[in-house]
Amino acid sequence: MEKIKGGHSRGRIKQRQTEAKEREAARSIRSNEEQLKLLKTRPGNSEKENHRLVALIEKAYNDAKKKKKRKK
Numbered sequence: 001m002e003k004i005k006g007g008h009s010r011g012r013i014k015q016r017q018t019e020a021k022e023r024e025a026a027r028s029i030r031s032n033e034e035q036l037k038l039l040k041t042r043p044g045n046s047e048k049e050n051h052r053l054v055a056l057i058e059k060a061y062n063d064a065k066k067k068k069k070r071k072k
Contacts, residue, residue: 032056 004012027035036053039046 032060 004015006012030038032053036050036057039050039053
């Protein structure tokens, strides 16, 4: 897709919106573990997103553990 010139043109704004929707769709398909692996390949720390993903993974692990205990 060719980039439209002009920072504030309607066409460029629309193009950025559609690109963002595509990125969001790709992100929603990935699991938290996959996103964490991808995050480690990027430059920079990304501490907030890293912390958020680790907390979500731990919560899911603990919930699964609790469900196993209840079934016994």
